[in-house]
Amino acid sequence: MNKDIPDDVATFPMSVVKELTQLTGRQIRYYEEQGLVKPARNEGNRRVFSLNDINRLKKIKSLIDQGINIAGIKAMLKDK
């Protein structure tokens, strides 16, 4: 009945992503700084995340929880 929102369309603000991923804002920004995620920005320079971004962050969170460091995660997520 409805058109849903594609996985690559950025619609989620930081607050929601923090809840959904169980990551802190600091962590999310750091992972972006490390090139692990590249959330879009709105006109006011606020980050806006897609479902793809969120799933990627969940994956990162999982790997972090397994004790894998950023270098390892970079290697594992080098592709899509």
Add this chain to the structure above:
Amino acid sequence: MNKDIPDDVATFPMSVVKELTQLTGRQIRYYEEQGLVKPARNEGNRRVFSLNDINRLKKIKSLIDQGINIAGIKAMLKDK
């Protein structure tokens, strides 16, 4: 591969809902005041919308564009 977000979970901020529905903030707040939508609120009293909310607003927008007034829309959307 991914768990998506259920239609009734509130994750969208005003800014995104305005874009997705082509409604103004004023309109959205007015429709809420008229009982046509009931978005959730976060801890800071900001509105947070679910996909169901957005689809309902799109329906309202469509009816408004057809020249139907609030009373008419209320009648038509009285049920779920």
Add this chain to the structure above:
DNA sequence: TTGATTTGTAAGATAATCTAACATAGTAAT
């Protein structure tokens, strides 16, 4: 014309997010 409906706009307050900087615990290397 009068009154109600619907939306715009503005003001002032509060919340959310941003960047940059410094602090710190943990890990690895020397």
Add this chain to the structure above:
DNA sequence: ATTACTATGTTAGATTATCTTACAAATCAA
């Protein structure tokens, strides 16, 4: 053990987003 690096926390100050309330204006109905 000391040093250096990694990953995250915390704080500060600035900027953006959203909230409520009020008043204005346009539209529609009586």
